[in-house]
Amino acid sequence: MRNRTKRGRGWGRRLRWVAPLAAVAAVAVARAPARPLDRLAASVRGREVVTDWTVGEPLDAVYRYCRDACVLADLVTEIRRIERVDDRRMRVHLVGVNGVPLVVPVERTADRDQQLVAWRAGGHPGVGGVQLRLRPGPWPHTTRVHARMWWRPGRGLVRQFAGDPQRRLEDALHRMECALADRLADGEVAPLPPPVRSGRRR
Numbered sequence: 277m278r279n280r281t282k283r284g285r286g287w288g289r290r291l292r293w294v295a296p297l298a299a300v301a302a303v304a305v306a307r308a309p310a311r312p313l314d315r316l317a318a319s320v321r322g323r324e325v326v327t328d329w330t331v332g333e334p335l336d337a338v339y340r341y342c343r344d345a346c347v348l349a350d351l352v353t354e355i356r357r358i359e360r361v362d363d364r365r366m367r368v369h370l371v372g373v374n375g376v377p378l379v380v381p382v383e384r385t386a387d388r389d390q391q392l393v394a395w396r397a398g399g400h401p402g403v404g405g406v407q408l409r410l411r412p413g414p415w416p417h418t419t420r421v422h423a424r425m426w427w428r429p430g431r432g433l434v435r436q437f438a439g440d441p442q443r444r445l446e447d448a449l450h451r452m453e454c455a456l457a458d459r460l461a462d463g464e465v466a467p468l469p470p471p472v473r474s475g476r477r478r
Contacts, residue, residue: 324426325442329449331419333456335390335412338419341456342393342408348382350455351406351448368397403428423449 331338341347345366349355357369364384372378386394386407396405409422425445 322426322428323441324424325445326422326424327442327445327449329421329423329446329453330413330415331421331449331453331456332417333419333453333460334417335410335419337460338421338456339390339393339410341452341459342410343384343387345382346455346459347452348395350452353451421449 345358345360348368349358352370354370354372355368356371359367359369361367366382368380368382370378370380380397382395382397384393385396385405386392390410392407392409394405394407397403404425404427407424407426409424411420411422412418413420423445425441427441
């Protein structure tokens with residue numbers, strides 16, 4: 277019994293020392309700069325940027341354009357050539373930082389009629405993608421685009437391109453709108469025929 281009592285007292289003394297040390301450590305972590313911790317977390321979980329954009333073109337034309345591989349070249353200026361594998365898959369030849377050539381496999385992973393188109397790029401040094409959600413715009417013959425670009429890990433593919441990712445996405449959507457207008461004018465993207473509406477008698 278005496279030995280057990282001594283052991284209990286010993287553990288009690290140790291806990292008295294451990295508790296203040298744990299409190300000090302917690303305060304130190306709380307006061308630590310947030311940026312290094314945020315960068316570490318971002319490099320592990322990845323990174324994504326989102327923005328909304330109103331395109332001055334009808335929804336059906338924007339959808340057809342977004343599901344075609346040409347949208348990738350208009351979104352990413354570093355792309356030099358697109359090699360089609362099939363309707364969904366392709367190999368994209370682009371130039372990374374310092375002029376390093378890269379060949380990245382790309383696949384269209386989602387295609388919901390006039391609602392959603394998603395592309396995914398995979399391989400070394402990471403994976404990334406773009407998701408484009410579409411809906412009718414606030415004015416006639418316009419389309420609202422909710423764009424999301426992501427990278428896994430956060431220091432993978434994003435390091436191959438210069439500039440702020442958020443600004444790059446906004447600039448890419450502006451280029452996409454201009455390119456779509458040009459392609460529509462040239463007849464490269466044909467809008468879907470208008471639906472036949474049946475009148476109802478009241």
